Amino acid sequence: MAEVVQVRDLHYSYPDGTDALRGVDLNVDEGERVAVLGPNGAGKTTLMLQLNGLLRPSWGNVHVGGVPVDDSHKSENRRRVGLVFQDPDDQLFMPTVRQDVAFGPANAGLRPPELDTVVEDALAQVGMTAVADRPPHHLSLGQRRRVAIATVLASDPDVLVMDEPSSNLDPASRREVAEVLLAMRRTTLLVTHDLPYALQICPRAVILSDGRIVADRPTSELLADKELLAAHRLELPFGFDPTTVSRSALR
Amino acid sequence: MPTTTSSVLTERLYVSRESRIHGLPAHVKILVVLGSVVAIVATPPTAVWAFLLYFVLVRLLLLAAHIPFRTVAPRLLVELPFVVFALLLPVFGTGPRVSVGPVTLSEAGLWAAWGLLAKATLGVMLSVILASTTSTADFVNGLQRLRLPEVLVQMTAAMVRYVNVVVDEWHRMSRAREARGFEARGPRAWPMLGRSLGALFIRAYERGERVHLAMLARGYSGRMPELDSRATVPLATWLAAASVPVCFAVVAVLANMLGGLGG
Structure with missing residues (x-):
């Protein structure tokens, strides 16, 4: 299968000298859903911003869809990687939902009527067609998060990268966002420390700790390794046992 | 008809109704209001009859927009600082003075105060009509289309x-x-x-x-993509909309030619 994301020996230091990434290697195949787990400050967000070139490596390189992430492929890098930020209020900056979903493809040069079709499709994929003409602040957090997903789907990215998609959601909204993600057959990187959510959505998980990938296994296996989790400040919620979650529940 | 106002700050002014004015594209409405206000400002205050006509025209616009006057009235309060300033003009104005009861007031100051009040009130009323019939998102689109x-x-x-x-x-x-x-x-x-x-x-x-x-x-490079997908405004709409500032302009021209009562 084709590799969509290739990260090779990626190092990154912030201008103040903090080493955020110290040699990350990560390959993600087409259609795979991979959870990137790690404690706060492990470099998860830094890795996310490297994927579409908002930050540049100090050393090493990143390819997405076979295209190097660098200055000469800026607009292509941005189209191929769909970043969904944690706070939808940061992501949804246009006056109405429809305009916001149109923002990415319009920047790529799409114009009506093709643009309208793309917007409708993206909103339909997250079940938010009904709110198209409303301003984002009228929506609940769960609805805003789904619209935020639509805003990147509209650009038809090779890989969807989501930062903590379950944070602050009530259980119903959490399930609705999960359903949207599970219904898509799209390569997805889920950056989170919500371990049950990672298990539900991603068959494979990696642990990013102290700027390195320290584990890369099937999620159910990884979550069963209590010592590994404890060594990297990851903890399962009280009473949650990944070994008793049935396979049928995960499909 | 009860008027519902949104709890959301930027939508408190919008009054949701079906009307021809609501249906006009925002950039057309902005130009209509601008043109009408220019005509009003260019009218000499002494032509009192012209201002009465203006108030009639504005009242007709309110009726056409299905906005009750009691919705507009409280919104006129933003004019208050101008009112205070207008009231000071006759007291501190120069030139010939007229006595009103125990005080004497400047005649030129009185005319200036009347002119300021009338023009400001009409201007605010027109702006209120614009704000009540245009959602903020449409308004921003309108500004974009006006370049x-x-x-x-x-x-x-x-x-x-x-x-x-x-x-x-x-x-x-x-x-x-x-x-x-x-x-x-x-x-x-x-x-x-x-x-x-x-x-x-x-x-x-x-x-x-x-x-x-x-x-x-998402590919931002300093320019906002133009997102208003509506086709160009038909000529008939432009002409219908233009009739409003034209009415105001005709009155303004007549007022400048004929002059007014005590001018």
Whole structure:
């Protein structure tokens, strides 16, 4: 299968000298859903911003869809990687939902009527067609998060990268966002420390700790390794046992 | 008809109705209001009859927009500072004076005060009609279609989008302060309020950086894509809309030619 994301020996230091990434290697195949787990400050967000070139490596390189992430492929890098930020209020900056979903493809040069079709499709994929003409602040957090997903789907990215998609959601909204993600057959990187959510959505998980990938296994296996989790400040919620979650529940 | 106003700051002015005026594209409405206001301002205050005609025209526009006058009346309060200024003019004006009861007032000052009041009231009423019949999102589109400088349009759009977010943040902060026994009373509370305001500014600034990152991630390169997909406005619509400022202009021209009562 084709590799969509290739990260090779990626190092990154912030201008103040903090080493955020110290040699990350990560390959993600087409259609795979991979959870990137790690404690706060492990470099998860830094890795996310490297994927579409908002930050540049100090050393090493990143390819997405076979295209190097660098200055000469800026607009292509941005189209191929769909970043969904944690706070939808940061992501949804246009006056109405429809305009916001149109923002990415319009920047790529799409114009009506093709643009309208793309917007409708993206909103339909997250079940938010009904709110198209409303301003984002009228929506609940769960609805805003789904619209935020639509805003990147509209650009038809090779890989969807989501930062903590379950944070602050009530259980119903959490399930609705999960359903949207599970219904898509799209390569997805889920950056989170919500371990049950990672298990539900991603068959494979990696642990990013102290700027390195320290584990890369099937999620159910990884979550069963209590010592590994404890060594990297990851903890399962009280009473949650990944070994008793049935396979049928995960499909 | 009860008028429902939204709890959302940027939509309190919009009155949702079906009317020909609501249906006009925003940029057409902005030009209509601008043209009409210019005509009103160019009218000499002494032509009192012209201003009466203007009020009739504005009343007709309100009827056409299905906006009851009692919705408009409280919104005229924004004019208050001008009213205060207008009331001072006859007291401090120069030239011949007329005595009204125990005080003498400047005649030129009286005319100036009347002119200021009448023009300001008409201008505010027209703006209220524009604001009541145009949603903020449409208004921003209208500015973009009028080729207002890109940066101004983007700043307006960002303000419209984020003013509610920032105001909500401020409400949450004040609730958190009150929950811990803080009461905003008197100057002794000012240092605390100042610090809160500073914290709010920093949060808003940081949000600005995150939003910018989110924009870059979706291919933003300094220009906003034009998103209003509506086709060009048909000539008939333009002509119908133009009839409004033309009416105002005709009255203004006549007023300038004929002059007025005591002028």
